[in-house]
Amino acid sequence: MSQHLGERLSALIDGELGHQERDRALGHLAGCDECRAEADELRKLKSRLRAMEQPAIPADLTMSLLRMAEPGEPLPPRPRPLPGAARPARTSGPRDGRPSSGPGRPGRKRGIARSRGVRYAAVGVVSAAVALGTLFVVGGIDTPTVTPPVQGVFYNDHFGTTGNNVVPLQPGTVRSTP
Amino acid sequence: MRTPAPAAAHRLSLTAGVVSAVVLLCLLVASPAHARPPVDPHENEDTALPLLRDAAAAARARSYSGVQFVTTWGRGQSSTSLVDISHTPGQGSVLTLPATGNRPGGRVHTGSGGGTVNGVMAAPSEAMLGILAVNYRVAQAGSGTVCGREARIVEVLRTNGTPAARFWIDSDSHLVLRREIIDARGRITHASAFIDLRVNPPGPASATAAGASAPGPLRPEALESVRARGWRFPGTLPGRLELFLAKDGSSAEGRYLHLGYSDGLSVVSVFVQPGSLDTAKLTGWREQRQGGHSVWVRDTPQQETVWESGGHVYTLLADAPADTVEGAIGALPHVDRPSLWDRLRRGLEKVVSWVNPFG
Numbered sequence: 032m033s034q035h036l037g038e039r040l041s042a043l044i045d046g047e048l049g050h051q052e053r054d055r056a057l058g059h060l061a062g063c064d065e066c067r068a069e070a071d072e073l074r075k076l077k078s079r080l081r082a083m084e085q086p087a088i089p090a091d092l093t094m095s096l097l098r099m100a101e102p103g104e105p106l107p108p109r110p111r112p113l114p115g116a117a118r119p120a121r122t123s124g125p126r127d128g129r130p131s132s133g134p135g136r137p138g139r140k141r142g143i144a145r146s147r148g149v150r151y152a153a154v155g156v157v158s159a160a161v162a163l164g165t166l167f168v169v170g171g172i173d174t175p176t177v178t179p180p181v182q183g184v185f186y187n188d189h190f191g192t193t194g195n196n197v198v199p200l201q202p203g204t205v206r207s208t209p
Numbered sequence: 210m211r212t213p214a215p216a217a218a219h220r221l222s223l224t225a226g227v228v229s230a231v232v233l234l235c236l237l238v239a240s241p242a243h244a245r246p247p248v249d250p251h252e253n254e255d256t257a258l259p260l261l262r263d264a265a266a267a268a269r270a271r272s273y274s275g276v277q278f279v280t281t282w283g284r285g286q287s288s289t290s291l292v293d294i295s296h297t298p299g300q301g302s303v304l305t306l307p308a309t310g311n312r313p314g315g316r317v318h319t320g321s322g323g324g325t326v327n328g329v330m331a332a333p334s335e336a337m338l339g340i341l342a343v344n345y346r347v348a349q350a351g352s353g354t355v356c357g358r359e360a361r362i363v364e365v366l367r368t369n370g371t372p373a374a375r376f377w378i379d380s381d382s383h384l385v386l387r388r389e390i391i392d393a394r395g396r397i398t399h400a401s402a403f404i405d406l407r408v409n410p411p412g413p414a415s416a417t418a419a420g421a422s423a424p425g426p427l428r429p430e431a432l433e434s435v436r437a438r439g440w441r442f443p444g445t446l447p448g449r450l451e452l453f454l455a456k457d458g459s460s461a462e463g464r465y466l467h468l469g470y471s472d473g474l475s476v477v478s479v480f481v482q483p484g485s486l487d488t489a490k491l492t493g494w495r496e497q498r499q500g501g502h503s504v505w506v507r508d509t510p511q512q513e514t515v516w517e518s519g520g521h522v523y524t525l526l527a528d529a530p531a532d533t534v535e536g537a538i539g540a541l542p543h544v545d546r547p548s549l550w551d552r553l554r555r556g557l558e559k560v561v562s563w564v565n566p567f568g
Contacts, residue, residue, distance in 0.1 A: 083564060163553065170556025177462045177484035178491070179515055179524040181507075184460045188467045189478040189511065189526040
């Protein structure tokens with residue numbers, strides 16, 4: 032039996048493997064109970080995570096991110112070759128086996144790749160900030176802010192403890208206490 | 210013929226003188242006047258406690274008026290006030306204070322007892338006397354004169370024999386004419402005395418006014434009842450301060466708990482409010498470290514102190530020496546605000562508890 036799929040299992044579940052890699056992984060799964068069980072567990076976990084509500088992203092943030100993006104085709108899936116497999120030749124076409132969209136322009140492609148990396152990083156940072164902010168707000172103490180009424184109520188009570196029940200008043204006034 | 214008579218007579222008189230001196234010395238040594246005085250069987254008893262009880266009763270029952278000075282030393286500074294006092298049995302006292310630079314003047318009315326402003330009592334209340342008898346020994350210490358009136362001096366002594374307070378009690382009316390509170394280092398921290406006093410003859414209202422009730426030490430079941438409502442506080446504080454009062458109250462800021470601690474001479478009030486301290490509204494207060502904790506203080510005779518701990522705001526007002534106040538602050542709860550990581554961890558735990566179907 033060939034080597035277990037390892038982290039390529041996650042890529043398989045996410046649909047990130049190319050045609051050839053996916054076929055190899057599926058062939059391995061057919062004969063490996065251990066990897067098949069792990070794949071089932073991964074599917075269940077990811078379906079549960081997808082079922083969770085995601086925090087709403089503010090509209091202005093979404094617009095800012097959209098403005099940062101350059102026009103271009105969707106990002107291709109990142110190939111994860113099997114160990115021992117020959118590294119696919121670097122071509123200008125899509126890596127998932129789809130036909131090339133036209134004559135390649137390497138400089139333009141690298142620029143687009145960098146731009147997409149920046150977008151990924153920005154989205155990651157913003158998502159982390161939203162998550163941490165949510166946790167910070169949720170983790171706060173649910174108590175109101177108060178200002179001690181020292182000069183009025185507390186002083187009256189304090190003098191009451193000395194057996195006097197003093198009621199501080201404004202100058203020139205007199206008040207009876209029970 | 211020589212006669213030995215003069216020499217013999219001289220020797221005889223010398224011998225008689227020596228013998229007389231010896232006999233006199235023996236008589237002096239054996240004299241009862243030099244015998245060890247008998248041990249006073251009441252040495253360790255509160256022999257003067259009845260005098261303080263009479264003074265407390267007189268402060269409520271007698272009709273009097275006068276002028277009293279009140280001086281308080283606290284947190285390195287002193288405060289002195291002159292107070293006009295007029296007391297009517299059954300109606301209480303009216304106190305008139307002149308305005309000072311940092312405090313408005315005015316009048317206050319006390320419901321009962323011979324109290325004065327600044328928390329200094331003209332006479333100890335019955336509640337204070339009960340705790341005082343437990344913590345101190347009360348003894349007579351001679352006599353003196355205050356504002357032209359004869360007075361008996363009563364000393365309140367610590368277990369090591371050092372004075373903790375002195376009272377000058379009027380021999381005629383039994384009112385307290387002067388009072389001094391002394392800290393453990395022998396320094397006077399509170400002093401009040403009449404500089405003018407007019408005492409009216411006892412009236413018919415005296416009998417009813419003398420029986421004014423006063424709260425006693427808090428019963429254990431009452432203590433547990435308050436704690437069962439979620440309040441957390443110590444039963445005693447350093448300096449022999451015992452909890453004798455715990456009652457709920459409410460104000461525009463919401464509900465609060467009032468705790469009263471006393472050793473019989475000093476009073477420390479602690480107010481507990483649920484919530485977090487709004488420091489932006491603490492005008493005139495300053496933040497400082499005290500006993501290793503961060504607190505907000507205001508320099509007043511009551512040594513006002515405020516801090517936040519564990520979702521509650523604590524306010525302390527005291528008529529007590531500064532070292533007693535410092536010990537009380539250190540013994541009360543001080544829980545720092547949760548750190549960033551604590552808050553994030555608590556938030557994560559809450560979120561997990563929301564999505565956990567088994568939680």
